[in-house]
Every structure is written in C-alpha cells, then in structure tokens.
Amino acid sequence: MNPLFKSRGIIVSCQAYPGDPMYDESSMLNMARAAEQGGAIGIRANGERDIRNIARNVSIPVIGLIKRNIPGSEIYITPAWEDAEAIIAAGAKIVAMDVTMREHRNEIVRHMIHNIHACGALVMADVSTLEEGIMAERLGADYVSTTLSGYTSYSLQLEGPDIALVAKLCKRLEVPVIAEGRIWTPEDAVKALEAGAEYVVVGSAITRPEQITARFAQQALTYLMQGKAASR
Numbered sequence: 001m002n003p004l005f006k007s008r009g010i011i012v013s014c015q016a017y018p019g020d021p022m023y024d025e026s027s028m029l030n031m032a033r034a035a036e037q038g039g040a041i042g043i044r045a046n047g048e049r050d051i052r053n054i055a056r057n058v059s060i061p062v063i064g065l066i067k068r069n070i071p072g073s074e075i076y077i078t079p080a081w082e083d084a085e086a087i088i089a090a091g092a093k094i095v096a097m098d099v100t101m102r103e104h105r106n107e108i109v110r111h112m113i114h115n116i117h118a119c120g121a122l123v124m125a126d127v128s129t130l131e132e133g134i135m136a137e138r139l140g141a142d143y144v145s146t147t148l149s150g151y152t153s154y155s156l157q158l159e160g161p162d163i164a165l166v167a168k169l170c171k172r173l174e175v176p177v178i179a180e181g182r183i184w185t186p187e188d189a190v191k192a193l194e195a196g197a198e199y200v201v202v203g204s205a206i207t208r209p210e211q212i213t214a215r216f217a218q219q220a221l222t223y224l225m226q227g228k229a230a231s232r
Contacts, residue, residue, distance in 0.1 A: 004042075004061045004093055004122070005199065010189060011042040011063065011178070013203030014054065021210065029053045031207045036060055044201055048090045055091030063124055064092025074102050077126050077147075081112050088121045094143070099125035099136040100152055106139065113140040124178065128155035133169045133177075144169055145178035145201065161188050163195050170196030184215075 012035035016022040022031070032043045032054040044063040045051045051064040064087035065078050078084055078097035087095050095116050099109055113123050117140070125136035126147035133144045146169070149155045149162040156162055161183045169177045179192030180201035189200045204211045 006041055006060075008193065008198050009041040009200075010039065011044055011199050011201045012040040012206055013044040013180070013201050014050065014207050015044070015046040015203060016208075020208075022207075025049065025053065028207075029057060032058050035206065042199070044096065044203070045092070048086050051087060051090035051092050061094060062092045063094040063096050064088075064090060065096040074152075075100075075105065078112075081115055084112055084116050085119075088116065088119050092121065094122045094124050096124040096126055096145070096147070098148065099127055099139065099141060099144075100132050100148055101129075101135065102152065106135070110139050126180075128152040130165060130168045130172065133165075133173060137173050137175050141175060143176050143178050143199075144173055145180045147178075147180040147201070149181055151181075158182065160184065161192060163191050166192050166197050167195040 014028045014031040014035065016028055028050045035043060036058045040060060042061045042063060043054055043058060045054050046065050046067055051062060055062045066083040066087060067076050068079055068083060069076050070079055075098045078095060084095045084097065097112065116123050122142040124143040124145055125141035126145050127133045127136055128148035128151060136144050146162050146165050149165050150157050161179060161181055166177060166179045176198035177196060178199045178201060179197040183189055183192065183200060183202050184205045189202060192200045
C-alpha cells in the first residue's frame, strides 16, 4: 500500500465538463470537500483549475489528469508531458495518464513516467486490458487502474464494472490495482475490493447529478410504461 493513502478505500472522481450545470469554479471544489467529509481517501480531478483549487483545500491526496483531444489521436487522458507538468505544478501528487496499447506510445509513456518521477510525483496508469496493465507496470507506473476498460475498441464492453479485470490484474501485478469505471453502487465497490483492488474510484454515481437523475428517471419511466402496458 502506498503511504500517500491512509488506507484502502474510496477515491472520488470530481469532474465536470463544459455544458454541465456543475462546470464552474466552486462546484467541483465543494464536491471534493463533501467527499472528504464523507470518508473518501483521495480525489481524482481534471484540469489545472480544479486540481489547484482542490489540492489547496483538501487534506487527502489528489490524482490529477488533463483531458485533451488531439486531432487524429485516441489518447485524451494526459496525452503529453506538458500536460503532466501542468498537473504537477497545480499540486497533484499523482498523475493519471493513458497507458493503453493504442498508437504504440511505449517510449513516449516511459519518458513521461521518468519525468513525472523526477518531479517527485507518482503515476496512475489508466488501462483497459490485462496486457496493458502488465505493460504499465513494466514501464514504471506506480498504480494501475481499470479506468479505460470498455472505452477502447478491443476491451470488454460491459454495463457495469470490469471486476474480472480487477481480479486478473491483482493476481499478476506487484503495484496497487485501482478499480475504476461504471461503479454505480456501494455493492459494486465492495465487489472490486473483494477482487483485490486497493482503491476504488467512484465518479458519476457521486458527482454527476444529471446522470444520477437520469438513471432514476429512466427506471421510473420504465416502471410506469410497464404499468400502462399491463393495464391495457
């Protein structure tokens, strides 16, 4: 277990995007504060502004990333060293980055990890398969996360979390494994911990009110439509 975190447990991903009602300077900071009060052991945050605001105002470690679209590339989570450098300058102790096999970026990734370590920060590798997790550890990542399972064309496309991948990574890797992606309930989080994950990242189920509401609304609509059909 890495000394940055006080224990195994829940990391809350506090992210909002242009067009979201929560996309302003104070909303994600307040989400992070609330998450810390609720027992989160860490925060995952996107963008220099939110990383800086959160890192200055919580006492738990911040995992930072920058999502940036590059024309012609599928890599959008901290795609370049300049992004990692900005994340560290903003106060994150851990840099999250794409370490998938897309676009044959091993040397770029190795160089980025080396530079991140030289700055005194750690690396969270976002992967989508067992093979990528093994590669990430070999390249020097300090944590391996299942963040991108279901978000690459060749990984399993599941409605819920990829617990099987968590279990496989835990059996093969020496570095801590983090479960992330489509964890909607406390039961999902417990399953990930039971599979061996050191930490579980929960995002939309906690910090995206529009998505939480949509899930409730869809379930209610389905129930109501079924009731109407049965009454005909």
